[in-house]
Amino acid sequence: MPVYIWEYRNKSGMKIKDEIEAKDEKTALMLLRRRNITPTKIREKPKDLFENIAFFQPKVTTKDVVIFTRQLSTMIDAGLPLVQCLDILSSQQENPTFKKILREVKNEVESGLTLAEALRKYPKQFDKLYCNMVAAGEMGGILDDVLRRLATYLEKAEVLKAKIKSALNYPVIVLAISAAVIGIIMVFVIPVFAKMFEGSGQALPAPTLAVMAMSNFVKSYFFAIIAGIVIIITAFKKYYQTDKGKLVIDRLALMAPVFGPLIRKVAVAKFARTLGTLINSGVPIIEALNVAAGTAGNKVVENAIKDVKMSISEGRTIAQPLQESGIFPGMVVQMISVGETTGALDAMLGKIADFYDEEVDAAVEGLTSMIEPLMITFLGGFIGGIIVAMYLPIFKMAGAIAG
Secondary structure: OOEEEEEEEOOOOOEEEEEEEOOOHHHHHHHHHHOOOOOOEEEEOOOOOOOOOHHHOOOOOHHHHHHHHHHHHHHHHOOOOHHHHHHHHHHHOOOHHHHHHHHHHHHHHHOOOOHHHHHOOOOOOOOHHHHHHHHHHHHHOOHHHHHHHHHHHHHHHHHHHHHHHHHHHHHHHHHHHHHHHHHHHHHHHHHHHHHHHHOOOOOOOHHHHHHHHHHHHHHHOHHHHHHHHHHHHHHHHHHHHOHHHHHHHHHHHHHOOOHHHHHHHHHHHHHHHHHHHHHHOOOOHHHHHHHHHHOOOOHHHHHHHHHHHHHHHOOOOOHHHHHHHOOOOHHHHHHHHHHHHHOOHHHHHHHHHHHHHHHHHHHHHHHHHHHHHHHHHHHHHHHHHHHHHHHHHHHHHHHHHHO
8 A cells, every 4th residue: 555745833833744655645635634634735645665675664673663653552551543543653753664563453453353463464563462461451452551561571581581681691702703813823823934934944833833734724625614504503403403302402402501591591581571471461370371371482492391381281280280291499499389379470470580681790790701611712722822833943953052
């Protein structure tokens, strides 16, 4: 459906410029008059040549979704009709990709779908958790409250994601730079020294010979090494995409000596925050567990949560199968058991999530402070060893001349 750009001067003389979607200009004018607006100018918006090519369109970020969710909650709480809220928010949206999605959602709602049903058509921007909470809010007549909780959840989830990225990005970046520096030394610097030593006619020390042999290997098989790394990474990704591969790798990740405890804490925090938010919003426990399993981020934890779902359908408590899984710490199991007994499970899950958010903070800080000296020691030792190995013959020659 085409979009029309219109201009209008209000009673104060202020120029207002906005957009409206309509099948033709006549319909656009009719829709504006219904809003008591008589535009001074109206024209069809020129089509973007790249609008149908996803690569050239900006992505919808979590921040975009959070702002939209908070604004929609405020408007609904103020008593504005849902279609009008979506119309206003779509017209104000600066991200063209998200603007288009919101317009289509508005059209779907106008045609008779619920907001949750319309949002389900865009799973990349609005996941199962988002749509299930919206559906529960619409059914319970508390959509504004649910949207507010949802925005808070998304913000906290994004903070947690940023913490994990900060913990992983540092060593990855340092290793990448180190590999590049070592590669340059091996391919360009060491051969210069090798030519110089060949003319000396002296027997070279073993460390120097080892470094030169390493340099020759890297120089001779440089492209083969790069291709091998690419093949290994691609094979790893393909394997991880399979159910078996994901389960094996995620199990090994939980057992890892340094990153394992951090991954476990992140998974517990995600599970508790997701499940607590869903239950608090009125989503049925079985559906809530199904969604929480999908957001765990680890196949082993996901399977443990699915076992909980099966156990509950058989009449058991949540705490019992969680304890049997061996994945969740004893404190978490006990707190969930207390929450079930007292009927305050959502509040208890919120406390668990807050506690493990702090634990993740502490773990990330500890990991960063530990990795930094280890990386410096490793790089200093490796590059220093290469330099010493290449200068040994020079020291030997200088000693012979002095003698």
